[in-house]
Amino acid sequence: MxxxxxxxxxxxxxxxxxxxxxxxxxxxxxxxxxxxxxxxxxxxxxxxxxxxxxxxxxxxxxxxxxxxxxxxxxxxxxxxxxxxxxxxxxxxxxxxxxxxxxxxxxxxxxxxxxxxxxxxxxxxxxxxxxxxxxxxxxxxxxxxxxxxxxxxxxxxxxxxxxxxxxxxxxxxxxxxxxxxxxxxxxxESQAETGELSAAPVARPGNVQAFSVCFAMSYHEGEDWTIDKPARYDYWRTFVPPLLPAWSGPLLSLTGLSPRTLQPVQYNFQPNREPNRAFAGLWTYRRILDKNLFQEGAFESDITLVNYPQIDYLGGDLSEASPAERARYVQEAKEQSLSFLYYLQTELGFRGLKLRPDVVGTADGLAKRPYIRxxxxxxxxxxxxxxxxxxxxxxxxxxxxxxxxxxxxxxxxxxxxxxxxxxxxxxxxxxxxxxxxxxxxxxxxxxxxxxxxxxxxxxxxxxxxxxxxxxxxxxxxxxxxxxxxxxxxxxxxxxxxxxxxxxxxxxxxxxxxxxxxxxxxxxxxxxxxxxxxx
Structure with a gap:
């Protein structure tokens, strides 16, 4: 060696x-x-x-x-x-x-x-x-x-x-x-740390969700619908098992405000959303605003999807075996693609285009999970x-x-x-x-x-x-x-x-x-x- x-x-x-x-x-x-x-x-x-x-x-x-x-x-x-x-x-x-x-x-x-x-x-x-x-x-x-x-x-x-x-x-x-x-x-437990927001009992497996992000653009009048993910029906009805309770199915434009835990309706208007708008998903992590570039340089904005709808809660990567890690990441990828498919089909945004060229992968999903x-x-x-x-x-x-x-x-x-x-x-x-x-x-x-x-x-x-x-x-x-x-x-x-x-x-x-x-x-x-x- x-x-x-x-x-x-x-x-x-x-x-x-x-x-x-x-x-x-x-x-x-x-x-x-x-x-x-x-x-x-x-x-x-x-x-x-x-x-x-x-x-x-x-x-x-x-x-x-x-x-x-x-x-x-x-x-x-x-x-x-x-x-x-x-x-x-x-x-x-x-x-x-x-x-x-x-x-x-x-x-x-x-x-x-x-x-x-x-x-x-x-x-x-x-x-x-x-x-x-x-x-x-x-x-x-x-x-x-x-x-x-x-x-x-x-x-x-x-x-x-x-x-x-x-x-x-x-x-x-x-x-x-x-x-x-x-x-x-x-x-950790509240007895260990004295923290107001800590729970009464330590839970070593209680880690935050991770996400597999992706980039997309929008092309009005075109159809870039991906193949239906194998377990789309599962993800479409999935309600996170959380307390306080989530607002309904995760794949939705309704979620919870992180600060109040009250229902919030997200905005989603590709290429039309105002630049500054709390809960505006398209502009949230938009990475290319076509209006900042010379006319015709880009057909669409490009935005990165790191939304609550792709937070994966199926397993802890840090303490998982290699096989478990691979399974969790694969399931998280399917969840992310299911959200894209939901936007394309059920909300009618068929012009949403997955952008593998932006993230440097063949499948259009980020190279690595976003770890919190x-x-x-x-x-x-x-x-x-x-x-x-x-x-x-x-x-x-x-x-x-x-x-x-x-x-x-x-x-x-x-x-x-x-x-x-x-x-x-x-x-x-x-x-x-x-x-x-x-x-x-x-x-x-x-x-x-x-x-x-x-x-x-x-x-x-x-x-x-x-x-x-x-x-x-x-x-x-x-x-x-x-x-x-x-x-x-x-x-x-x-x-x-x-x-x-x-x-x-x-x-x-x-x-x-x-x-x-x-x-x-x-x-x-x-x-x-x-x-x-």
Whole structure:
């Protein structure tokens, strides 16, 4: 078996993994980054989900490199696309005019920009990206990981990687059980966490629904109806087994408001829907607004479907066997196609066209499921609802300050329906920090998380799982490991030695990673008015 040696092995090429690689390579380290598919980018690309962001994102509240990434996306459109003169001159160009985010764009553009940002380090031989590889084994002793075995997903060829540090940036925390790192899944009990929104009993299998997203356009007068899915009749009558009860069959334009749990009627008007409309499905995650481009450049808008109707509640991917995982994903794909078929046939939108060219697959569905909840490390410090909830911090405009802050984030505590029968849990949060303690496993010394697998609870995962926050987590981890290798100290020593912590936080600030929010925030201006449906 071939053996590779590197400073850092990052398993998982999603948002956090890419940001971690950028930071570590910038600091001069050698990095091997793995990705299970043939695209890096995670939520942005393989999961086909434009970013969920707070209302201040254009001015502050994210890292400098995340802001550069966003501007590079806009520049890509200005350089390569026939924009109208007005759109080209718009400094806050939103190519899709989707209302979930001020930057809705095509997965391939996010991919191209990420590749361009990483390419200089590949050229300098600091970075190696291993596509279509997954971790299958690990060698560890006591509290130290020594090596990880990677296997090619197509050929089954294996490679053994020795590293000084290991980073789990997988979407489901897959490196944690392989390395003996203690973790939790599902929902904790209220007795464990003291959280107002927690249930009386812990339920390890009670994870949020995942979704298989897809892109579509609309062509009036044409018929792009797909073949009827095999179990369409099942999905057409499926009512999620939730409390409080769902409004009726899931495949419908009637659902529940996440904030009030009252029935809501969704709008769906392809190519005609107003740009800003709560519950407007077509414009929700629209990634290309044809009106921003020169006349005739595009026949239709393109929108990404990540709606409640495709939330899959049939099984927990994180603790499933490979066979079970494959079955759950296949069923979720059928559910997604059933919703498309419902729109085409029962609602009469036969001109809806599945767009495999947009997501880079043969079947027209995203390369990977959109994951909302992962295994989470048992951390030196766990973020709880009482740290970030607006209701539990009356009179405050900021979440609880953390002296070991290594970054910022802001989004509502937003949990989709879960396998244990919980309906939406939607709680107003306050602008929060990312504590270094939440990135440190209780025991293992040389493995860190860089995705949705940090030290949150089931509840606070709902506000720490979004794109800019995951980027900040990965970037801060990359810089932390570079700092540790330069100084000859451990991550735990950095957090627990005041002089080292202050020095490291200053280094983060110099690199454009803010660790404190401004004191004079007006919450109504930064509240994510675009709710993640």
């Amino acid at each position: 071939p053996v590779l040696t590197t400073d850092i092995l990052i398993v998982g090429g999603g948002v956090g993994g890419c940001a971690c690689a950028l930071a570590a390579c910038e600091a001069g380290l050698t990095v091997i980054l793995t990705e299970e598919s043939d695209w890096i980018g995670g939520q942005f690309t393989t999961q086909a989900t434009p970013p969920d962001e707070h209302g201040w994102i254009e001015q502050f509240g994210c890292t400098q490199t995340y802001r550069q990434f966003r501007e590079n996306v806009r520049d890509y459109y200005r350089t390569h696309y026939p924009l109208t003169p007005e759109a080209r001159l718009n400094p806050t160009l939103n190519p899709g005019n989707g209302w979930v985010s001020p930057l809705c764009a095509e997965p391939i553009v996010f991919l191209r920009v990420l590749q361009a940002m990483l390419q200089p380090y590949i050229d300098r031989q600091r970075l190696t990206i291993l596509y279509e590889y997954e971790a299958t084994e690990a060698v560890y002793e006591a509290d130290t990981v020594q090596s990880v075995t990677l296997q090619h997903t197509q050929t089954s060829e294996s490679v053994w990687v020795n590293a000084r540090y290991f980073v789990d940036a997988t979407e489901l925390g897959d490196l944690l059980p392989l390395t003996g790192t203690d973790y939790v899944t599902g929902s 909840e992962s295994r989470r490390i048992k951390a030196e410090f766990t973020i709880r609802e009482q740290h970030v909830s607006a209701h539990l911090r009356p009179g405050s405009t900021l979440a609880e300050p953390f002296p070991d802050s290594v970054g910022l984030g802001f989004y509502r505590i937003d949990l989709h329906p879960s396998l244990g029968g919980d309906n939406y849990i939607d709680v107003e949060s306050l602008p929060f920090q990312i504590p270094l303690g939440s990135l440190l496993p209780e025991r293992v010394e040389n493995l860190l998380p860089a995705c949705k697998n940090i030290g949150t609870t089931h509840i606070t995962n709902g506000c720490y799982r979004l794109h800019p926050i995951e980027w900040n987590i990965g970037e801060s981890v990359g810089h932390l490991l570079a700092y540790c290798l330069e100084k000859g100290v451990s991550p735990r020593q950095v957090r627990n030695t005041p002089t080292l912590l202050i020095d490291f936080q200053a280094a983060l600030t110099r690199r454009g990673i803010p660790i404190e929010w401004p004191d004079n925030l007006v919450l109504s201006e930064g509240d994510p008015h675009r709710h993640a449906l």
